[in-house]
Amino acid sequence: MYRPRVIPCLLLKHTGLVKSVQFTNHRYIGDPINAVRLFNDLRADELIFLDIRASAENRTIDPELVQKIGDETNMPFTVGGGVRSLRSIELLIKAGAERVCINTYTLANPAFIREAADEFGSSTIVACIDVRRNWWKKEQVYDHVHGRSTSFSPLDFARQLADYGVGELIVQSVEQDGMMTGYAVDLVKKIAGAVDVPVVALGGCGSFADIRQIVTEGQASAASAGSLFVYHGPRRAVLINFPTQPELHQLLSQP
Numbered sequence: 001m002y003r004p005r006v007i008p009c010l011l012l013k014h015t016g017l018v019k020s021v022q023f024t025n026h027r028y029i030g031d032p033i034n035a036v037r038l039f040n041d042l043r044a045d046e047l048i049f050l051d052i053r054a055s056a057e058n059r060t061i062d063p064e065l066v067q068k069i070g071d072e073t074n075m076p077f078t079v080g081g082g083v084r085s086l087r088s089i090e091l092l093i094k095a096g097a098e099r100v101c102i103n104t105y106t107l108a109n110p111a112f113i114r115e116a117a118d119e120f121g122s123s124t125i126v127a128c129i130d131v132r133r134n135w136w137k138k139e140q141v142y143d144h145v146h147g148r149s150t151s152f153s154p155l156d157f158a159r160q161l162a163d164y165g166v167g168e169l170i171v172q173s174v175e176q177d178g179m180m181t182g183y184a185v186d187l188v189k190k191i192a193g194a195v196d197v198p199v200v201a202l203g204g205c206g207s208f209a210d211i212r213q214i215v216t217e218g219q220a221s222a223a224s225a226g227s228l229f230v231y232h233g234p235r236r237a238v239l240i241n242f243p244t245q246p247e248l249h250q251l252l253s254q255p
Contacts, residue, residue, distance in 0.1 A: 004252055014053065021178035029238045039075070042240070064095075113164040117165030122197075167197060171200070183220075210228075
């Protein structure tokens with residue numbers, strides 16, 4: 001029986017895993033390969049790995065690390081960080097990634113999505129759209145490398161990337177990141193209703209109820225989360241966790 005995917009999102013800072021709050025205060029939480037092994041045992045649906053420093057340091061996520069992840073994981077995984085060429089996508093796919101996520105480069109060259117989709121197929125290409133509200137509470141696409149909002153409307157930008165052939169969109173709220181108070185449901189719903197590609201919600205998940213809400217009310221095709229799957233308890237002790245398959249079916253299959 002079909003159910004929406006639930007995907008741990010793991011942030012890399014060089015070779016270590018970190019967790020952020022509103023894109024700041026990055027806390028080291030452990031070794032990525034160890035996390036992969038634990039998520040294997042817990043039978044996670046997929047994994048997303050994003051290198052948060054790659055674009056700022058003018059490099060891509062390390063293909064050697066991607067290969068190590070691929071050698072360990074039993075599930076599909078997406079990688080992103082500093083991707084700005086067809087060659088870098090090719091190397092990451094050869095290293096074992098099923099999908100490659102492009103974020104910062106789409107702001108300068110959104111048409112690159114068309115080149116990548118034409119070369120590797122839409123199903124391989126994912127774009128991440130970071131969204132933040134400005135002083136007037138208007139939602140705008142956010143440039144995390146330069147720490148500023150752009151002039152792009154999230155809705156218009158999502159439509160443009162979909163027209164260029166992107167296979168999937170990750171929609172992430174900067175304000176909700178790491179807060180564990182729930183997804184930006186209205187934002188995700190608005191984008192999911194405007195494009196014909198799967199939308200993955202990211203940012204703010206703090207409970208199983210939030211997952212259910214984003215795929216029902218928010219119309220997301222998948223729910224991704226970081227804090228929920230790496231923290232435990234009010235003191236946020238680091239503990240890799242994931243709901244069981246029966247729990248997910250019960251949670252997401254109910255009317």
